[in-house]
Amino acid sequence: xxxxxxxxxxxxxxxxxxxxxxxxxxxxxxxxxxxxxxxxxxxxxxxxxxxxxxxxxxxxxxxxxxxxxxxxxxxxxxxxxxxxxxxxxxxxxxxxxxxxxxxxxxxxxxxxxxx
Amino acid sequence: xxxxxxxxxxxxxxxxxxxxxxxxxxxxxxxxxxxxxxxxxxxxxxxxxxxxxxxxxxxxxxxxxxxxxxxxxxxxxxxxxxxxxxxxxxxxxxxxxxxxxxxxxxxxxxxxxx
Numbered sequence: 001x002x003x004x005x006x007x008x009x010x011x012x013x014x015x016x017x018x019x020x021x022x023x024x025x026x027x028x029x030x031x032x033x034x035x036x037x038x039x040x041x042x043x044x045x046x047x048x049x050x051x052x053x054x055x056x057x058x059x060x061x062x063x064x065x066x067x068x069x070x071x072x073x074x075x076x077x078x079x080x081x082x083x084x085x086x087x088x089x090x091x092x093x094x095x096x097x098x099x100x101x102x103x104x105x106x107x108x109x110x111x112x113x114x115x
Numbered sequence: 116x117x118x119x120x121x122x123x124x125x126x127x128x129x130x131x132x133x134x135x136x137x138x139x140x141x142x143x144x145x146x147x148x149x150x151x152x153x154x155x156x157x158x159x160x161x162x163x164x165x166x167x168x169x170x171x172x173x174x175x176x177x178x179x180x181x182x183x184x185x186x187x188x189x190x191x192x193x194x195x196x197x198x199x200x201x202x203x204x205x206x207x208x209x210x211x212x213x214x215x216x217x218x219x220x221x222x223x224x225x226x227x228x229x
Contacts, residue, residue: 103148103160
């Protein structure tokens with residue numbers, strides 16, 4: 001089955017710097033790649049996603065890139081702010097067009113942004 | 116906003132007890148999921164359901180069962196709780212079709228098995 005590996009497990013940056021989190025997946029049939037953010041004590045929430053027919057997607061300070069050949073995708077956060085501190089999870093699915101498709105998550109990255 | 120409500124935020128149970136974790140969503144979503152969250156392991160899928168009375172095993176179904184008698188409710192059952200089932204349990208739901216993989220999570224149920 002699908003396996004998603006996420007690195008690094010922890011990441012500490014200074015406010016204003018950029019942060020990059022990387023994920024690799026094993027199933028070449030995967031076609032949907034979301035990122036979830038979980039603030040301390042709260043539920044995971046979707047922040048951005050990308051489909052396999054797109055190489056890059058941006059939303060203000062966050063962007064996601066996808067390399068299908070290498071089977072990896074990355075989250076980029078620019079101009080980091082303290083409120084970006086959270087655990088970030090990547091995920092992969094091949095069920096986007098099928099009801100009941102399942103998401104397989106990576107292990108999570110704890111991002112700390114120091115003021 | 117879709118609301119996914121998990122009935123218990125914190126539970127403490129003893130080894131061998133039967134445990135029920137309840138999840139209710141209020142937006143008529145077809146798909147519902149149970150994940151467990153452990154540090155360093157991410158979110159691992161236990162079971163999911165894409166219709167009433169339907170269930171599919173996820174990646175770690177051993178020791179768990181589920182029930183979906185009504186569309187809005189998806190219950191996770193630990194028949195005989197063990198200490199290695201101490202964890203945070205997250206329920207999620209999603210609509211059918213193209214949105215099936217956009218999950219809305221509940222607040223979580225932290226289970227401690229003594």
